Every structure is written in C-alpha cells, then in structure tokens.
Amino acid sequence: GENVEQHPSTLSVQEGDSAVIKCTYSDSASNYFPWYKQELGKGPQLIIDIRSNVGEKKDQRIAVTLNKTAKHFSLHITETQPEDSAVYFCAASKGGGADGLTFGKGTHLIIQP
C-alpha cells in the first residue's frame, strides 16, 4: 500500500519567516495530494490540494509544489502569522477522491512571536 513520510515532525519559525513542510510518497500511481491543517481541539481542515497534472498551486500565502519524478511534495507558507500555528498533515491518494487517502504523521508548526 501507499506510504507517506512527512518531515519535520516539529518546526519552529519566527513570525514573518517562511515555513516549508515536506512529504514523500511510495506509490507512483498516486495522483491527489491534499494538505490539512488541524488547530488545537479541532478536526483537520483542507487548506490546499494538488493533482498530478499540476506542478505548483498557490492560494495567498500558501503554496504546494509537486515533483512526480522524485515522488515528493511540499507545503510552503510565507509571511507566517500566529494563526498559522497548528498541526499540518499531508496525504496521498491514487483514487482521485477521498477513499484510499493515506496521511503523513503530521508536522507541529510553531510560530514564535
């Protein structure tokens, strides 16, 4: 089955700096890569996703890049703010949909004031 590795497990950055979280996947048939943000005491929420026919996608301060050859994808957050502090999960799926989604173990992002 699919295996998703996520690094780092904890990331601390100064407010205003950029943060990068990286994930690798094992199944070359995977074609859908979402990122979820989980705030303390809440359920995860989709913040951005990318499909295998696209190399990069941006939404305001967040962006995701995909390298299919190397089987890795990354989340980039620029101009970090206190509200970006959360746990971020990457995931991969080859179904083009929500079933069969495999999550990484998560990254705890801490924004230092």
Place this chain on the structure above:
Amino acid sequence: NAGVTQTPKFRVLKTGQSMTLLCAQDMNHEYMYWYRQDPGMGLRLIHYSVGEGTTAKGEVPDGYNVSRLKKQNFLLGLESAAPSQTSVYFCASSYYNRATGELFFGEGSRLTVL
C-alpha cells in the same frame, strides 16, 4: 449549517465496557469515515462507508464495528473496550465525487479506556 457533529466529545470507559460513538452530517454526503488519531501516528482509517447500508474496513478495523443505517449517520461501536483503544476519534464525510476529494471532519471524540 452544523457540518459534521460527533457525540459524545469525551468519554471514559473501563476495560471490557462497550460504547457507541455517533457521527451525524447534514451535507448529504455519500461517503463517511471513522479515523483514530494517536500521538506520532497521524490519522488512521478504521472503517468507512460509501453509502447508506454499506460499510468497509480501513487500515485498523480490529475491535471496532460500524453501521450506516441512515445516510446522515455513521456509528462506531466498541464491543469490549481495551486500553489500546484510548485515542481521539474523528468522523469525516465527503461528496461522492472522485474529482473533489475534500474530507469534512468533526471536532473529535476523546476516549480514555482505563
């Protein structure tokens, strides 16, 4: 619009007791899921349902049962709770649209088994 609602939010059980977690969604989604979240383990799929009356096993189904008698509800049961089932449980739902993929999560149910 409530989205995905889980009850109860907290529960403490003794080993061997049984309980049921209820998930309700008001978005008319076809797919529903139960995940468990443990420190350092991420989100692991327990069971899922692709429609009313259907259920399927996920990655870690042992010790759990589920039922989807109504489209809007997905129940997760523990027949004989064990300390290893201490976890935070999340229900999620999604549209039957393989091009969309977004999961909508509830706020979680924290279960402690003593």
